[in-house]
Amino acid sequence: MARMLKKNYLMTPGPTPVPIDILLEGAKDTIHHRTPQYLDIQNEALENLKYLFQTDNFVYTMASSGTGAMEAAVANLLSPGDKAIAVNAGKFGERWCDLCKAYGAELIELDVEWGKYVRSEEIKKALEENPDTKAVFTTLCETSTGVVNPIKEIAEIVNKTDAVLVVDAISGLLAEPLKMDEWNVDVVVCGVQKGFMMPPGLAMIALSDKAMKIVEKSENARYYFDIRSYKKNYPDSPFTPPVNLIYQLVKSTNMLKEEGIENVWERHRIMSEATRAGVKALNLELFAEKPSNAVTAIKVPAGVDAGKLIKFLRDDWGIVFTGGQSQLKGKIIRIAHLGYMSKFDIIIAISALEMSLNKFGFKVELGKGVKAAEEVFVNEGV
Numbered sequence: 426m427a428r429m430l431k432k433n434y435l436m437t438p439g440p441t442p443v444p445i446d447i448l449l450e451g452a453k454d455t456i457h458h459r460t461p462q463y464l465d466i467q468n469e470a471l472e473n474l475k476y477l478f479q480t481d482n483f484v485y486t487m488a489s490s491g492t493g494a495m496e497a498a499v500a501n502l503l504s505p506g507d508k509a510i511a512v513n514a515g516k517f518g519e520r521w522c523d524l525c526k527a528y529g530a531e532l533i534e535l536d537v538e539w540g541k542y543v544r545s546e547e548i549k550k551a552l553e554e555n556p557d558t559k560a561v562f563t564t565l566c567e568t569s570t571g572v573v574n575p576i577k578e579i580a581e582i583v584n585k586t587d588a589v590l591v592v593d594a595i596s597g598l599l600a601e602p603l604k605m606d607e608w609n610v611d612v613v614v615c616g617v618q619k620g621f622m623m624p625p626g627l628a629m630i631a632l633s634d635k636a637m638k639i640v641e642k643s644e645n646a647r648y649y650f651d652i653r654s655y656k657k658n659y660p661d662s663p664f665t666p667p668v669n670l671i672y673q674l675v676k677s678t679n680m681l682k683e684e685g686i687e688n689v690w691e692r693h694r695i696m697s698e699a700t701r702a703g704v705k706a707l708n709l710e711l712f713a714e715k716p717s718n719a720v721t722a723i724k725v726p727a728g729v730d731a732g733k734l735i736k737f738l739r740d741d742w743g744i745v746f747t748g749g750q751s752q753l754k755g756k757i758i759r760i761a762h763l764g765y766m767s768k769f770d771i772i773i774a775i776s777a778l779e780m781s782l783n784k785f786g787f788k789v790e791l792g793k794g795v796k797a798a799e800e801v802f803v804n805e806g807v
């Protein structure tokens with residue numbers, strides 16, 4: 426048969442699909458950033474971010490991908506030789522470890538088998554053994570494994586010590602409950618190309634008073650990501666901000682605020698439950714011990730070449746899933762349900778999975794996964 430017209434479906438944990446209303450904001454006239462007109466716009470976005478981060482602290486935006494905010498956290502909190510605990514439970518926890526090493530910290534790496542979540546007791550033990558620890562770095566949703574970590578429990582432990590808790594919530598914020606102030610999380614970092622439904626290019630970071638005190642005292646060299654200059658200029662930016670991305674951030678944060686944070690969390694919970702139900706109905710296994718609401722990682726069944734399946738789905742059918750990274754290459758398939766996704770996107774994802782599995786040597790009953798996902802939506806009344 427002739428090749429059919431292809432429509433693209435971005436089902437990856439970043440970048441995520443961008444709604445037309447947000448895309449169009451980016452097409453507006455670029456104005457000068459050192460003007461009261463621009464400052465009003467930026468201030469609106471920053472105020473909305475406080476609500477979405479669930480904090481009264483300032484949230485700073487930086488022109489970079491999410492990793493820029495991770496680097497800012499490490500560069501501002503650690504002086505060379507400082508002790509830091511970092512949880513390596515996947516690719517992004519590994520990034521915390523790499524950053525700590527790059528900045529000359531004395532790293533205590535907590536290795537967690539990829540696919541498992543970090544037990545808060547392990548962090549408690551590491552802190553007891555290393556009472557001079559400056560900061561604990563971990564991840565809300567470990568996007569590479571699809572696992573969600575128990576941040577609330579971890580925060581209770583870290584809060585009792587002199588150390589600060591730094592959470593990479595780049596994919597987890599909005600998909601999972603995270604209450605920065607109520608839970609006493611000291612530093613939250615995020616990026617806009619995930620739950621915020623925006624094109625990539627903007628990072629965000631919020632810091633508690635406890636963390637800011639460390640930042641002020643830190644002796645580490647830093648410049649572009651020096652939090653002190655962001656604080657001094659707030660709500661203005663020390664350098665040229667990505668003006669058109671800030672227009673888009675106003676739109677995105679207003680949409681999310683209007684929906685309400687509890688409803689945003691609930692939306693991601695329902696999307697992920699339907700996805701998991703669909704996957705399980707096909708006799709596939711979930712990879713994550715504690716699956717996140719941002720992305721579902723599926724164990725690749727024996728006999729299926731995940732690389733070929735993912736490539737085929739992307740290039741022939743326009744369905745973009747992701748595979749595993751590093752040690753998980755070829756072992757998992759990841760389907761994101763993060764940001765601008767509706768129940769019918771989930772149906773498309775599960776249908777594509779069914780149809781492609783049959784093509785790549787794993788027999789499934791067509792419609793069985795779709796039915797299970799539909800049942801979740803019907804039962805949830807959405």
Ligand SMILES: *Cc1c(COP(=O)(O)O)cnc(C)c1O
Pocket residue numbers: 438439490491492493517564566567568593594595596597616
């Ligand atoms: C996407 C992601 C990152 C990386 O963000 P970039 O924007 O690519 O720099 C870091 N941590 C987690 C958990 C992520 O999901």
